Amino acid sequence: MSTLDIRRPAPAFAVSQDLVRLAYRLLAAGLICLALSLTTDAFLSFANIINVLRQASLLFFMASGLTLVILTGGLDLSIGANIALSACLAATVMKATGSPWLGGLVGLGTGTLVGLVNGVLVTSLRIPAFIATYGTMWIIHGLTYYYMAGETIHGFPPEFRALGSGYLWGVPVPVFLMVVFLAIGSIFTQRTTYGQQIYAIGANPVAAHLSGIPVMKRLVLVYAISGAMAGLASLVFLARLNSAEGDIGDSLTLPAIAAALIGGASLFGGVGTVSGTLIGALILTLVLNGMNILGVSANWQPLVTGAIVIFAVWIDIKTGGRSSEKA
């Protein structure tokens, strides 16, 4: 065994290893699909497949931004709360002005701003990521509940609702956006200097700093991207639900983390891909959708999601050879 712990070897080899990881996950997704289509009649309907893809797309928007944060060895626990705040503010502005563009801008802006605050807390104030974003999560959660005071805002312009329920060239708009952001995310992480610097920071922050990467700036960037993607998810969610309430983000953080981890992102940083996260989002959605079709109560969902998170990290430790007790 080499004494150098390099989890991300030379690029050519890395691509093939990523492909192997991806293939395993695709196989798992395929097996779940096969099992569900054999055991139920409802799974293999066009409406249900579209439904799965729609749900997976929402999960993907949250989890893909989060993947970048996890790549740097950080975590963003504030995603769910961020979505609720962004959705409620976007809904308010849209109701007041009637403009879907202005509402969308406010949703994205709010999400990004929350991400920037997280980034500053983690970098400039040097607070550990999980506890900093845990703190902002509760602050945003409290503000959203106070602002909404139990009210519901509903009824948005049809051109905005198309974002959630419309079609573009026969493809549901959220699914279309999912493909677009998969392409953007993959190119950004694999083919740009910024992306490679993010991997380098996660693999070894000290080495990254010593080799001249502006670590602080890149960290703020990934938290801002995570926030912006939460803002985007909030808009799609808002368009699909056609209503905003203070509690809409409460149960979204754990699934987002689960999707990224199932997709192969390592909590210890430096390992993971955006395409893996897409598969992760699909697998989790398939499991939850399957439980739904099989008539399992929704009360089981947090338990199953929690177990999946722990299982995914355990697999990562087993295969990656790292653990939280790094020597």
Add this chain to the structure above:
Amino acid sequence: MSDMAVSARSFRLATVPGVAVVLVALLLVFAIAAPGFTSLPNLSNVLMQSTILLMLALPMTLIIMTEGLDLSIGAVLTLASVVLALVVVSTGSMLLGLGAGLAVGVAFGVVNGGLVAHLGIPPFVATLGTLGAAQGLALIVSDGQSVVGIPREVRMIYSGTFGGIPIPVIIAIVVYLAFHGLLYHTRFGTYIPALGGNREALKLAGIRDTRVLVAVYALGGFMAGLAALLLTARMSSGHPTAALGMEFDAIAAVAVGGTSFERGNGWLFGTLLGVLAVGVLRNGLNLLALPSSVQVACIGVLVILALFIDALRSKP
């Protein structure tokens, strides 16, 4: 006064008063701004409500001292309360109910400890996963409904007095003294800061560090089970969302109390003051007619500030 005494004193002044200053400031602000805050019934109410939080914050202090975290403790408390209520209602026996609540708590604590110590899963993710599990189980066993019909003898645990002192306060004092003894006067207690500060040295000294770590998390679960008795007694029911999120108040109390998240430094008395600070903050905002949401946001700001100050201290 010798030089050493002076340096010890200035060290204390540098590290200690943060939480005391916060507590006194909050007391002053609410005494002026919130009508009825200084009335005896209200102050004793703050004290009573703080007892449950103290049950969670004390073990949380030990867990954070090991560089760990337990995000599941509020959900485990909730689940234990539901199970306790179900057992008490169906058997009529408070002891059986308490036993079931403690068993649920310890089981989750051991699982948390096992995931962290044996599988090496980062504590915040391991306990985020078990948070989901406990929350789900609470909904499943209660079918989403409140468990009502708690007998009077259980309710008296919260509302009764013994020798003129409310029973929860007596329990809290006993528990605090037990934790003080455990952390500062036993061998087990000396391992805890070492787990966070210098785990390698502990291993080299031949201590089974994983066992100690599992025990610390199990203690957290045990305390959640004990707190479930007070919570169920206070609410006269077992509700499947009763204490969700209470882990944040506990973490806030520990952080404000001056325990560090990164170096194994912890201070039990600081946690006690931190619990009171969180209790006073919630009560005062409540009297000012500000809802729970604003209280949570304020506690969040308090936590970020406390962590910022801690970070400043650790890396000058």
